[in-house]
Protein backbone atom coordinates (compact mmCIF):
# COMPACT_ATOMS: atom_id res chain seq x y z
CA UNK A 1 0.00 0.00 0.00
CA UNK A 2 1.26 3.46 -0.91
CA UNK A 3 0.11 7.01 -0.24
CA UNK A 4 -1.00 8.60 -3.49
CA UNK A 5 -2.64 11.85 -2.45
CA UNK A 6 -2.16 14.49 0.28
CA UNK A 7 -5.01 16.95 0.76
CA UNK A 8 -4.78 20.01 3.01
CA UNK A 9 -8.19 21.66 3.25
CA UNK A 10 -8.43 24.90 5.25
CA UNK A 11 -11.76 25.52 6.90
CA UNK A 12 -13.35 28.00 9.27
CA UNK A 13 -16.04 27.45 11.88
CA UNK A 14 -17.15 30.29 14.16
CA UNK A 15 -16.91 29.96 17.93
CA UNK A 16 -20.15 30.14 19.86
CA UNK A 17 -18.07 31.81 22.56
CA UNK A 18 -14.60 33.24 22.02
CA UNK A 19 -11.85 31.76 24.20
CA UNK A 20 -9.48 34.16 25.99
CA UNK A 21 -6.28 33.17 27.83
CA UNK A 22 -3.02 34.81 28.89
CA UNK A 23 -1.13 34.09 25.67
CA UNK A 24 -3.89 34.78 23.13
CA UNK A 25 -7.52 34.49 22.09
CA UNK A 26 -9.53 32.44 19.60
CA UNK A 27 -12.69 33.82 17.92
CA UNK A 28 -13.06 31.27 15.13
CA UNK A 29 -11.66 27.84 14.43
CA UNK A 30 -9.36 28.20 11.44
CA UNK A 31 -7.97 24.71 10.99
CA UNK A 32 -6.73 22.50 8.18
CA UNK A 33 -8.24 19.10 7.47
CA UNK A 34 -5.58 16.58 6.42
CA UNK A 35 -6.49 13.62 4.23
CA UNK A 36 -4.05 10.96 3.05
CA UNK A 37 -5.37 8.71 0.28
CA UNK A 38 -3.78 5.37 -0.66
CA UNK A 39 -3.66 3.31 -3.84
CA UNK A 40 -6.04 0.88 -2.10
CA UNK A 41 -8.64 3.62 -1.72
CA UNK A 42 -8.24 4.11 2.05
CA UNK A 43 -8.39 7.67 3.41
CA UNK A 44 -6.60 8.62 6.64
CA UNK A 45 -7.92 11.78 8.28
CA UNK A 46 -6.71 14.18 10.97
CA UNK A 47 -7.40 17.74 12.08
CA UNK A 48 -4.65 20.40 12.25
CA UNK A 49 -5.16 23.31 14.66
CA UNK A 50 -2.44 25.86 13.83
CA UNK A 51 -1.85 27.98 16.92
CA UNK A 52 0.03 31.10 15.83
CA UNK A 53 0.35 32.34 19.43
CA UNK A 54 1.84 29.12 20.71
CA UNK A 55 3.83 27.47 17.91
CA UNK A 56 4.00 30.05 15.12
CA UNK A 57 2.13 27.80 12.68
CA UNK A 58 -0.59 29.40 10.54
CA UNK A 59 -3.15 28.02 8.07
CA UNK A 60 -0.93 29.33 5.27
CA UNK A 61 2.25 27.73 6.63
CA UNK A 62 0.51 24.38 7.26
CA UNK A 63 -1.07 24.18 3.80
CA UNK A 64 2.19 25.34 2.20
CA UNK A 65 4.15 22.51 3.80
CA UNK A 66 1.51 19.87 3.03
CA UNK A 67 1.36 20.90 -0.60
CA UNK A 68 5.16 21.07 -0.91
CA UNK A 69 7.95 19.69 1.27
CA UNK A 70 5.81 17.36 3.39
CA UNK A 71 3.82 16.14 0.40
CA UNK A 72 7.07 14.91 -1.11
CA UNK A 73 7.84 13.02 2.12
CA UNK A 74 4.47 11.24 2.00
CA UNK A 75 3.54 10.43 -1.58
CA UNK A 76 4.77 6.98 -2.62
CA UNK A 77 5.41 5.92 1.00
CA UNK A 78 3.93 2.88 2.79
CA UNK A 79 1.67 4.33 5.52
CA UNK A 80 2.95 1.67 7.94
CA UNK A 81 6.49 3.09 7.63
CA UNK A 82 5.85 5.82 10.20
CA UNK A 83 9.47 5.99 11.35
CA UNK A 84 10.68 6.70 7.82
CA UNK A 85 8.03 9.41 7.40
CA UNK A 86 8.97 11.05 10.70
CA UNK A 87 12.65 10.94 9.81
CA UNK A 88 11.85 12.89 6.63
CA UNK A 89 9.53 15.36 8.38
CA UNK A 90 12.01 15.98 11.19
CA UNK A 91 14.58 17.37 8.77
CA UNK A 92 12.33 20.44 9.13
CA UNK A 93 12.27 21.91 12.63
CA UNK A 94 9.06 22.97 14.37
CA UNK A 95 5.59 22.62 12.80
CA UNK A 96 4.30 20.35 15.57
CA UNK A 97 0.58 20.31 14.72
CA UNK A 98 1.30 19.54 11.05
CA UNK A 99 3.57 16.63 12.00
CA UNK A 100 1.17 15.47 14.73
CA UNK A 101 -1.75 15.27 12.30
CA UNK A 102 0.31 13.35 9.73
CA UNK A 103 1.07 10.75 12.40
CA UNK A 104 -2.61 10.46 13.39
CA UNK A 105 -3.67 10.09 9.74
CA UNK A 106 -1.02 7.35 9.25
CA UNK A 107 -2.36 5.46 12.29
CA UNK A 108 -5.90 5.92 10.92
CA UNK A 109 -4.76 4.25 7.68
CA UNK A 110 -3.02 1.44 9.58
CA UNK A 111 -6.15 0.74 11.62
CA UNK A 112 -8.34 0.68 8.53
CA UNK A 113 -5.88 -1.56 6.69
CA UNK A 114 -5.94 -4.22 9.43
CA UNK A 115 -9.62 -3.70 10.25
CA UNK A 116 -9.09 -2.66 13.88
CA UNK A 117 -9.57 0.52 15.88
CA UNK A 118 -6.43 2.57 16.55
CA UNK A 119 -7.51 2.63 20.20
CA UNK A 120 -7.16 -1.18 20.29
CA UNK A 121 -3.84 -1.11 18.39
CA UNK A 122 -2.36 1.44 20.81
CA UNK A 123 -3.31 -0.40 23.99
CA UNK A 124 -7.10 -0.61 24.33
CA UNK A 125 -7.08 0.05 28.08
CA UNK A 126 -10.54 1.57 28.71
CA UNK A 127 -13.51 2.70 26.63
CA UNK A 128 -13.95 6.22 28.08
CA UNK A 129 -12.18 9.16 29.70
CA UNK A 130 -13.35 11.49 32.45
CA UNK A 131 -13.57 15.08 31.19
CA UNK A 132 -11.88 18.21 32.52
CA UNK A 133 -13.42 21.48 31.30
CA UNK A 134 -11.30 24.57 30.61
CA UNK A 135 -12.68 27.91 31.83
CA UNK A 136 -11.44 30.84 29.68
CA UNK A 137 -11.09 34.44 30.87
CA UNK A 138 -14.27 36.22 31.86
CA UNK A 139 -15.69 38.10 34.82
CA UNK A 140 -15.56 36.04 38.01
CA UNK A 141 -19.37 35.47 38.28
CA UNK A 142 -19.57 34.35 34.64
CA UNK A 143 -16.75 31.81 35.14
CA UNK A 144 -18.37 30.47 38.31
CA UNK A 145 -21.71 30.25 36.49
CA UNK A 146 -20.13 28.35 33.57
CA UNK A 147 -18.52 25.81 35.89
CA UNK A 148 -21.81 25.23 37.71
CA UNK A 149 -23.69 24.86 34.42
CA UNK A 150 -21.17 22.37 33.02
CA UNK A 151 -21.28 20.36 36.21
CA UNK A 152 -25.08 20.24 36.15
CA UNK A 153 -25.46 19.69 32.39
CA UNK A 154 -22.53 17.37 31.64
CA UNK A 155 -21.59 15.93 35.01
CA UNK A 156 -18.08 17.43 34.77
CA UNK A 157 -16.28 17.58 38.12
CA UNK A 158 -12.79 18.72 37.03
CA UNK A 159 -12.01 22.25 35.87
CA UNK A 160 -8.87 23.84 34.49
CA UNK A 161 -8.97 27.57 35.25
CA UNK A 162 -7.24 29.95 32.87
CA UNK A 163 -5.35 32.53 34.93
CA UNK A 164 -2.35 34.80 34.43
CA UNK A 165 -4.12 38.17 34.59
CA UNK A 166 -3.12 41.26 36.50
CA UNK A 167 -3.79 42.34 39.16
CA UNK A 168 -3.13 38.93 40.69
CA UNK A 169 -5.98 39.53 43.15
CA UNK A 170 -8.49 38.99 40.33
CA UNK A 171 -7.44 35.40 39.66
CA UNK A 172 -6.95 34.68 43.36
CA UNK A 173 -10.52 35.88 44.00
CA UNK A 174 -11.71 33.82 41.01
CA UNK A 175 -10.10 30.61 42.31
CA UNK A 176 -11.54 31.21 45.79
CA UNK A 177 -15.01 31.88 44.32
CA UNK A 178 -14.87 28.68 42.26
CA UNK A 179 -13.86 26.57 45.25
CA UNK A 180 -16.59 28.22 47.37
CA UNK A 181 -19.33 27.72 44.78
CA UNK A 182 -18.34 24.20 43.66
CA UNK A 183 -17.44 22.73 47.04
CA UNK A 184 -14.61 20.41 48.06
CA UNK A 185 -15.40 17.48 45.76
CA UNK A 186 -14.56 19.25 42.50
CA UNK A 187 -10.98 19.12 41.18
CA UNK A 188 -9.48 22.52 40.28
CA UNK A 189 -6.16 23.35 38.66
CA UNK A 190 -4.65 26.48 37.09
CA UNK A 191 -3.09 27.35 33.73
CA UNK A 192 -1.43 30.78 33.42
CA UNK A 193 0.01 30.31 29.91
CA UNK A 194 3.25 32.08 31.02
CA UNK A 195 1.23 35.17 32.05
CA UNK A 196 3.09 35.74 35.32
CA UNK A 197 6.66 35.99 36.53
CA UNK A 198 8.00 33.27 38.82
CA UNK A 199 7.64 35.66 41.77
CA UNK A 200 4.02 36.48 40.93
CA UNK A 201 3.23 32.80 40.46
CA UNK A 202 4.72 32.07 43.89
CA UNK A 203 2.46 34.76 45.40
CA UNK A 204 -0.57 33.13 43.78
CA UNK A 205 0.49 29.68 45.07
CA UNK A 206 0.78 31.09 48.60
CA UNK A 207 -2.56 32.92 48.40
CA UNK A 208 -4.38 29.79 47.16
CA UNK A 209 -2.62 27.25 49.39
CA UNK A 210 -5.85 26.45 51.27
CA UNK A 211 -7.90 25.79 48.09
CA UNK A 212 -6.71 22.23 47.41
CA UNK A 213 -5.52 22.90 43.84
CA UNK A 214 -4.08 19.90 41.99
CA UNK A 215 -1.71 21.39 39.38
CA UNK A 216 -0.30 24.72 38.15
CA UNK A 217 0.37 24.72 34.40
CA UNK A 218 2.89 27.08 32.77
CA UNK A 219 2.77 29.64 35.62
CA UNK A 220 5.64 31.63 34.09
CA UNK A 221 7.91 31.50 31.07
CA UNK A 222 10.00 28.32 31.29
CA UNK A 223 12.67 30.05 29.20
CA UNK A 224 13.40 32.18 32.30
CA UNK A 225 15.30 29.18 33.47
CA UNK A 226 16.35 29.88 37.04
CA UNK A 227 13.06 31.54 38.00
CA UNK A 228 11.13 28.50 36.84
CA UNK A 229 13.39 26.08 38.69
CA UNK A 230 13.10 28.14 41.88
CA UNK A 231 9.31 28.01 41.54
CA UNK A 232 9.19 24.24 40.89
CA UNK A 233 11.35 23.60 43.98
CA UNK A 234 9.11 25.73 46.21
CA UNK A 235 5.73 24.60 44.92
CA UNK A 236 3.76 22.04 46.92
CA UNK A 237 1.75 21.05 43.81
CA UNK A 238 3.14 19.80 40.48
CA UNK A 239 4.10 22.46 37.92
CA UNK A 240 2.91 21.27 34.51
CA UNK A 241 4.91 21.81 31.32
CA UNK A 242 2.62 22.35 28.33
CA UNK A 243 3.89 24.78 25.67
CA UNK A 244 7.41 24.44 27.15
CA UNK A 245 7.34 20.69 26.38
CA UNK A 246 5.91 20.30 22.88
CA UNK A 247 8.15 17.31 22.03
CA UNK A 248 9.70 14.23 23.65
CA UNK A 249 13.09 15.91 23.98
CA UNK A 250 11.61 19.08 25.49
CA UNK A 251 9.53 17.03 27.94
CA UNK A 252 12.55 15.05 29.10
CA UNK A 253 14.71 18.19 29.40
CA UNK A 254 12.12 20.10 31.45
CA UNK A 255 11.51 17.21 33.85
CA UNK A 256 15.15 16.12 34.17
CA UNK A 257 16.41 19.64 34.83
CA UNK A 258 13.67 20.68 37.27
CA UNK A 259 11.75 22.99 34.93
CA UNK A 260 8.50 21.11 35.53
CA UNK A 261 7.12 18.27 37.63
CA UNK A 262 4.22 17.07 35.42
CA UNK A 263 3.50 16.96 31.68
CA UNK A 264 0.65 17.91 29.38
CA UNK A 265 0.36 15.62 26.36
CA UNK A 266 -1.48 16.90 23.30
CA UNK A 267 -2.04 14.53 20.40
CA UNK A 268 -2.56 17.61 18.19
CA UNK A 269 1.18 18.33 18.41
CA UNK A 270 2.81 14.94 19.04
CA UNK A 271 0.37 12.64 17.22
CA UNK A 272 0.08 9.14 18.65
CA UNK A 273 3.65 7.92 18.14
CA UNK A 274 5.53 10.70 19.93
CA UNK A 275 2.74 11.05 22.53
CA UNK A 276 3.26 7.37 23.40
CA UNK A 277 6.98 8.01 23.86
CA UNK A 278 6.30 11.00 26.14
CA UNK A 279 3.79 8.92 28.08
CA UNK A 280 6.31 6.10 28.52
CA UNK A 281 8.91 8.60 29.70
CA UNK A 282 6.45 10.11 32.22
CA UNK A 283 5.56 6.65 33.50
CA UNK A 284 9.23 5.69 33.77
CA UNK A 285 10.07 8.70 35.94
CA UNK A 286 6.70 8.77 37.72
CA UNK A 287 5.36 12.23 36.86
CA UNK A 288 1.69 12.94 36.32
CA UNK A 289 0.31 13.39 32.82
CA UNK A 290 -2.64 15.51 31.71
CA UNK A 291 -4.22 14.89 28.31
CA UNK A 292 -4.42 18.49 27.08
CA UNK A 293 -6.56 20.32 24.54
CA UNK A 294 -5.16 22.43 21.68
CA UNK A 295 -8.59 24.12 21.37
CA UNK A 296 -9.55 21.01 19.49
CA UNK A 297 -12.62 20.35 17.39
CA UNK A 298 -14.51 17.10 17.82
CA UNK A 299 -12.08 15.60 15.29
CA UNK A 300 -9.12 16.59 17.45
CA UNK A 301 -10.86 15.59 20.68
CA UNK A 302 -11.61 12.18 19.16
CA UNK A 303 -7.88 11.69 18.62
CA UNK A 304 -7.23 12.68 22.24
CA UNK A 305 -9.76 10.20 23.64
CA UNK A 306 -8.57 7.41 21.31
CA UNK A 307 -5.03 7.86 22.65
CA UNK A 308 -5.73 8.79 26.26
CA UNK A 309 -8.09 5.86 26.84
CA UNK A 310 -5.67 3.40 25.23
CA UNK A 311 -3.16 3.52 28.12
CA UNK A 312 -3.60 3.04 31.87
CA UNK A 313 -1.16 5.83 32.71
CA UNK A 314 -2.95 8.51 30.62
CA UNK A 315 -6.42 7.36 31.71
CA UNK A 316 -5.71 8.03 35.39
CA UNK A 317 -6.73 11.68 35.31
CA UNK A 318 -9.53 13.67 33.66
CA UNK A 319 -8.70 14.70 30.08
CA UNK A 320 -9.33 18.14 28.57
CA UNK A 321 -11.95 17.17 26.00
CA UNK A 322 -14.67 19.82 26.12
CA UNK A 323 -13.41 22.84 24.13
CA UNK A 324 -15.56 21.72 21.19
CA UNK A 325 -18.65 22.76 23.16
CA UNK A 326 -17.69 26.40 22.49
CA UNK A 327 -17.71 25.86 18.70
CA UNK A 328 -20.79 26.54 16.58
CA UNK A 329 -20.40 23.35 14.52
CA UNK A 330 -17.98 20.59 13.51
CA UNK A 331 -17.08 18.51 10.45
CA UNK A 332 -17.79 15.17 12.07
CA UNK A 333 -20.56 12.76 11.10
CA UNK A 334 -20.70 11.30 14.59
CA UNK A 335 -20.82 14.01 17.26
CA UNK A 336 -18.92 13.46 20.50
CA UNK A 337 -21.03 13.74 23.60
CA UNK A 338 -20.20 14.22 27.25
CA UNK A 339 -22.42 12.06 29.42
CA UNK A 340 -22.11 11.87 33.22
CA UNK A 341 -18.72 13.56 32.91
CA UNK A 342 -17.24 11.07 30.41
CA UNK A 343 -16.47 10.94 26.68
CA UNK A 344 -16.57 7.46 25.14
CA UNK A 345 -14.07 6.18 22.57
CA UNK A 346 -15.89 5.99 19.21
CA UNK A 347 -16.15 2.49 17.76
CA UNK A 348 -15.25 1.48 14.26
CA UNK A 349 -11.97 0.90 12.48
CA UNK A 350 -9.13 3.43 12.39
CA UNK A 351 -9.54 6.46 14.63
CA UNK A 352 -13.31 6.53 14.16
CA UNK A 353 -13.15 10.01 12.60
CA UNK A 354 -15.69 10.42 9.78
CA UNK A 355 -16.15 13.67 7.85
CA UNK A 356 -19.56 15.00 6.80
CA UNK A 357 -19.07 16.02 3.12
CA UNK A 358 -21.83 18.65 3.24
CA UNK A 359 -20.33 20.32 6.27
CA UNK A 360 -16.87 20.25 4.74
CA UNK A 361 -18.26 21.83 1.55
CA UNK A 362 -19.95 24.51 3.66
CA UNK A 363 -16.98 25.46 5.86
CA UNK A 364 -13.99 24.93 3.56
CA UNK A 365 -12.12 28.08 2.53
CA UNK A 366 -10.40 26.89 -0.64
CA UNK A 367 -13.40 26.54 -2.94
CA UNK A 368 -17.06 27.55 -3.17
Ligand SMILES: [Mg+2]
Pocket residue numbers: 191193217218242243264292
Ligand atom coordinates in the same frame (compact mmCIF):
# COMPACT_ATOMS: atom_id res chain seq x y z
MG1 LIG B 1 -1.91 24.92 28.72
